[in-house]
Amino acid sequence: MPRRHRLSALVLAHVLVGLLAGVFVGVLVDAARPAPAAAHDATTKAHATVTGTGPDVRAVLDLEYDLLMKSAWLYAEAYDAKERTEQLRQLKINHDAVIDYVTRRFAVTYDDAPCTPTPAGDADVRERAKVAFAVVTLDYDCAGEGPGQHAISSALFPDAESFVHSTETLVGYRLDGTTGSAVLTAASPTLRIGERRAAHQVGEFFLLGAEHLLSGLDHIFFLLALLIGARRLRDVIVTASAFTVAHSITFLLAAMGVVDVPAAIVEPVIAVSIIVVAVANLLGRGEERAGRWRLPVVFAFGLVHGLGFASALDIDESGSWGLLLSLLSFNVGIEVTQLVIIAVLFPLLTLLRRTSAARWVTVAMSAPIVAVSLYWCVDRVTLPF
Incomplete structure (x- = not known):
């Protein structure tokens, strides 16, 4: 790779790692604040x-x-x-x-x-x-x-x-x-x-779905961890498709009250899913070995993430089948935003992998994800005493 491109890639690596470090510090600072203030810095x-x-x-x-x-x-x-x-x-x-x-x-x-x-x-x-x-x-x-x-x-x-x-x-x-x-x-x-009109309803819930994904750091971290571990465009397409199908299934079932899993179970498992994928990146599993476990693991965790997406709407009263248009629009908003994130980040990560600092970048980006997710996991577990 030409020296100029190599320097540009290294600068980009520092920017991405810096952003992750900033998020990590932000989560820790947020955790140190009193609960009401932390909750109300944003919206409801x-x-x-x-x-x-x-x-x-x-x-x-x-x-x-x-x-x-x-x-x-x-x-x-x-x-x-x-x-x-x-x-x-x-x-x-x-x-x-x-x-x-x-x-x-x-x-x-x-x-x-x-x-x-x-x-x-x-x-x-x-x-x-x-x-x-x-x-x-x-x-x-x-x-x-x-x-x-x-x-x-x-x-x-x-x-x-x-x-x-x-x-x-x-x-x-x-x-x-x-x-x-x-x-x-x-x-x-x-x-x-x-x-x-139906078009207005579709637009409202499409934007709500996009907003929910962008404001949900745990879902973005999971997606980023998947992208860090993917080496080829084909891997990204297959992995993203498995995740999409899985969370779409449970999202629709949970949002319409067919499936009901307590948030006390769903939220810690979402944090665990991020840890599993990010730790696999740190361990540097070979591409062939990773291919055997990645798809079923992503699909399984996608089912859990779908339950998390459904909690944003909490539509579970009888007759919810009549709200199917809103639910589908919300889900499409999530999917389109997910595709935009992939389209922006994957080419940048591909560029970084062509540099001599590829392994350092993987570790530097995965470690903060693991640290934040471990904090989320502990924070979300409801202790019995």
Whole structure:
């Protein structure tokens, strides 16, 4: 290789290794911060299920617990609560403040007339990916008779509150004889049932899938570890195809409630999958030997990653088959983003392998992946005591 190209490749190697080192340090710094601050440096997703067979409807909202308590301007005693029993107690004590906040930020109308919300019992708490979410149920009394049109609006956790940014509200609905789903954002906060076309729904969930892959460092690390170990374009195509087929199967099954595996199992196994592939790169397995184990291992771990992708939507209510378009769009968003990452990184890694520093680059890139994944694995294991 000409000296100029060799120097360029070495510079590129240092850049890629530097980026991985930066991510490693970032994960460790993030781990050292208090949990609420670490969670709210970025964003959150609110979940809403709205159902009804006439004018009146019921909305079940899942909202990140500590963020909800902060947004309702409650004291640290409320939003710092960590045990479920104490969280339930705080929700009961602060019932009026919580309901006031939610009903000001989430609204339902019928033929453009506001529906009157009434809380249906006390709020509950459930866990999503090791984060506590408050479950608030509201019954909306909507004036009117006969066929009409509902509209759902969400302004939950806006940027102006400064706790999070770019909040998305994922809405699943069975209203006005229609079943579907939508993503409400600050730029598009209102859903009029029956007005959004299928193309709009496809675009929303395609972008949501792309965003989920890009924001999920564990999935990107797994993909990067696979690329580091691949030597030929054919290897990349076969490996990526196996991973795609596997996680597509479990994603669709889990998102529609056919398969239900607790996050306490899925998340540690995802971390283990990254460690296995990255350690294989460090051990420098021969290409022939690697070919025998890589495909079945990638397929098996792909099944687990699909369960992780499904947790981003958490659509598991009865009738989810009607949400198939949203699920497929979300999955396609993941696949296209994955292909873009491969198209960008594989040629660069191929260039680096042609230099004398090829082995050093493999070790320098794989070691941080193993270190971060080991931390994730330990952090995600729920200890029984």
